[in-house]
Amino acid sequence: MPYAVTNGVRLYYEEAGKGVPIVFVHEFSGDLRSWEAQMRHFSRRYRCIAFNARGYPPSDVPASASKYSHVIAADDIANVMRRLGIGKAHVIGCSMGAYATLQFGLRHPRRALSLTAIGAGAGSDPGKRSQFLRDRAAMERRYLEQGMKAVARVVQHAPHRIQLAIKDPRGFREFWGHFVEGSALGHALTLRGVQARRPTLYSLGSRFARMKVPTHMVVGDEDDGALGPAVFVKRVCPAARLTVVRATGHLVSVEEPDFFNRITEDFLNLVDSGRWRPRDPRSLNPSTMARKA
Amino acid sequence: MPFADSRGVQLYYEEAGTGFPIVFVHEFSHDLRSWEPQLRYFSRRYRCIAFNARGYPPSDVPASPSQYSQVIAADDIANVMRDLGVRKAHIVGCSMGGYATLHFGLRHAGMARSLTVIGAGYGSDPDKRAQFLRDTEVMARRFERLGTPEAITIYQIGPARVQFQNKDPRGFREFCETFAGHSALGSANTLRGVQARRPTIYSLKRGLARMKVPTHIISGDEDNNCLEPGIFIKRVCRSARLTVVPATGHAVNVEEPDYFNRLTDEFLSLVDSGRWRPRQPA
Numbered sequence: 001m002p003y004a005v006t007n008g009v010r011l012y013y014e015e016a017g018k019g020v021p022i023v024f025v026h027e028f029s030g031d032l033r034s035w036e037a038q039m040r041h042f043s044r045r046y047r048c049i050a051f052n053a054r055g056y057p058p059s060d061v062p063a064s065a066s067k068y069s070h071v072i073a074a075d076d077i078a079n080v081m082r083r084l085g086i087g088k089a090h091v092i093g094c095s096m097g098a099y100a101t102l103q104f105g106l107r108h109p110r111r112a113l114s115l116t117a118i119g120a121g122a123g124s125d126p127g128k129r130s131q132f133l134r135d136r137a138a139m140e141r142r143y144l145e146q147g148m149k150a151v152a153r154v155v156q157h158a159p160h161r162i163q164l165a166i167k168d169p170r171g172f173r174e175f176w177g178h179f180v181e182g183s184a185l186g187h188a189l190t191l192r193g194v195q196a197r198r199p200t201l202y203s204l205g206s207r208f209a210r211m212k213v214p215t216h217m218v219v220g221d222e223d224d225g226a227l228g229p230a231v232f233v234k235r236v237c238p239a240a241r242l243t244v245v246r247a248t249g250h251l252v253s254v255e256e257p258d259f260f261n262r263i264t265e266d267f268l269n270l271v272d273s274g275r276w277r278p279r280d281p282r283s284l285n286p287s288t289m290a291r292k293a
Numbered sequence: 294m295p296f297a298d299s300r301g302v303q304l305y306y307e308e309a310g311t312g313f314p315i316v317f318v319h320e321f322s323h324d325l326r327s328w329e330p331q332l333r334y335f336s337r338r339y340r341c342i343a344f345n346a347r348g349y350p351p352s353d354v355p356a357s358p359s360q361y362s363q364v365i366a367a368d369d370i371a372n373v374m375r376d377l378g379v380r381k382a383h384i385v386g387c388s389m390g391g392y393a394t395l396h397f398g399l400r401h402a403g404m405a406r407s408l409t410v411i412g413a414g415y416g417s418d419p420d421k422r423a424q425f426l427r428d429t430e431v432m433a434r435r436f437e438r439l440g441t442p443e444a445i446t447i448y449q450i451g452p453a454r455v456q457f458q459n460k461d462p463r464g465f466r467e468f469c470e471t472f473a474g475h476s477a478l479g480s481a482n483t484l485r486g487v488q489a490r491r492p493t494i495y496s497l498k499r500g501l502a503r504m505k506v507p508t509h510i511i512s513g514d515e516d517n518n519c520l521e522p523g524i525f526i527k528r529v530c531r532s533a534r535l536t537v538v539p540a541t542g543h544a545v546n547v548e549e550p551d552y553f554n555r556l557t558d559e560f561l562s563l564v565d566s567g568r569w570r571p572r573q574p575a
Contacts, residue, residue, distance in 0.1 A: 242514035246509065283456060287452060
């Protein structure tokens with residue numbers, strides 16, 4: 001099995017195709033298998049790399065929460081790239097992986113050709129921040145005391161996940177079938193080290209305003225925790241564009257793989273062709289109707 | 294030329310194709326010609342009807358602003374349908390036409406199989422409400438004093454139009470030319486009768502919460518005045534879905550016709566197949 005070693009931690013990865021590299025960064029409840037539809041599509045023209053985060057076997061599961069953080073997660077992307085001899089890549093992440101992708105863009109902008117961030121920002125809403133942190137703590141205990149299957153029963157019908165169950169019962173069964181194979185310890189430590197400690201997207205406004213990496217924010221219209229943060233990043237970051245996907249929950253790439261692949265291909269084509277450009281400052285004129293005369 | 298009668302006001306329309314009907318409702322700075330890519334595409338499977346609002350020749354241009362309002366605009370859609378013998382249709386509207394489409398769904402739910410609402414929301418932001426009303430009156434006066442070609446020079450490169458200018462200069466030129474041909478009186482009356490008096494999206498909350506017509510809200514991600522109203526509708530109306538289109542301004546159907554047709558085809562097919570369903574309650 002292929003591993004990339006990052007600061008002594010072994011991260012399992014898979015590769016497909018040749019060309020400009022794309023690195024896929026999975027979400028908290030998934031692993032690299034959630035990117036199967038993307039690996040098959042994009043490997044026709046790109047070198048696709050997907051890896052399991054620390055805490056997700058066959059990657060190592062470090063036993064201390066101090067080995068998990070949003071900064072470590074972003075640097076893990078950079079280290080996987082380094083081990084594979086990749087200077088620059090398109091980076092595509094979902095949820096927790098989308099947060100890591102955005103952090104990667106802030107910390108390693110010269111190594112990113114573009115960023116695609118799906119459903120980033122859960123826990124950012126200031127009105128629900130303390131509830132988010134309490135829920136995280138309760139969930140962490142549930143992982144450790146009851147195990148993966150018990151957690152799956154609770155979270156798979158969450159308000160932003162029910163959409164997959166309704167639309168695609170086969171995909172839903174596969175996704176949660178993979179989930180229960182994961183490490184309860186890895187998930188609990190990830191919750192404690194990453195989710196509970198990462199800064200909210202709203203607190204990163206001034207850094208996003210300066211970031212120049214072409215960025216595509218993608219979010220489901222029923223992903224209530226991520227919709228506001230996605231609009232926020234679009235507004236503060238001139239390099240960001242936003243797609244909201246209709247009748248869709250949290251995992252846009254899993255729930256709507258064809259649509260996601262199409263819009264992502266449009267975006268990558270634009271960047272690869274050299275014709276991508278940031279937002280026109282004239283579009284920020286605060287007028288309600290016309291340019292001020 | 295074919296006209297439909299709406300209580301004595303003659304509205305010019307065009308038709309293409311046969312099948313279940315779609316009615317297209319244009320925005321303030323366009324007329325039915327803005328639906329050309331949709332008429333060509335959807336007429337393969339649908340009976341497509343596009344009409345010019347009152348105030349937009351060859352439709353009549355009533356002389357008094359009192360003959361223009363949001364309710365009248367929604368009822369004009371119903372009257373065009375009645376005149377053409379259409380009982381039920383998919384309604385697709387942009388901006389001002391998106392507002393009319395939404396009000397049609399609230400007033401004539403039994404006549405709508407679905408609603409597609411593009412870029413509706415101008416004038417809804419409570420913090421900018423007073424500014425919007427001032428800007429509306431300034432524009433109305435410009436139409437009266439300067440005539441359309443001169444009046445619109447500041448409007449056509451507004452903050453949610455420059456995206457179109459950057460992406461598709463040929464399409465943008467055509468937009469400016471057709472806009473310049475509009476009636477100055479009709480445009481001024483529309484601004485004073487419709488835009489300045491219509492209720493904000495936020496004030497429609499109760500009606501939207503009860504509305505059951507399958508609805509697709511579409512907004513450009515750089516259409517600052519419509520993005521939040523679009524999210525608001527999605528959140529309060531269980532029958533609404535929302536698409537936000539990247540790097541795009543106000544008139545999504547004009548700016549991104551292929552993408553818009555694809556999205557809309559998919560939505561209409563879902564509704565026509567009987568498999569559409571509202572949002573799952575919490």
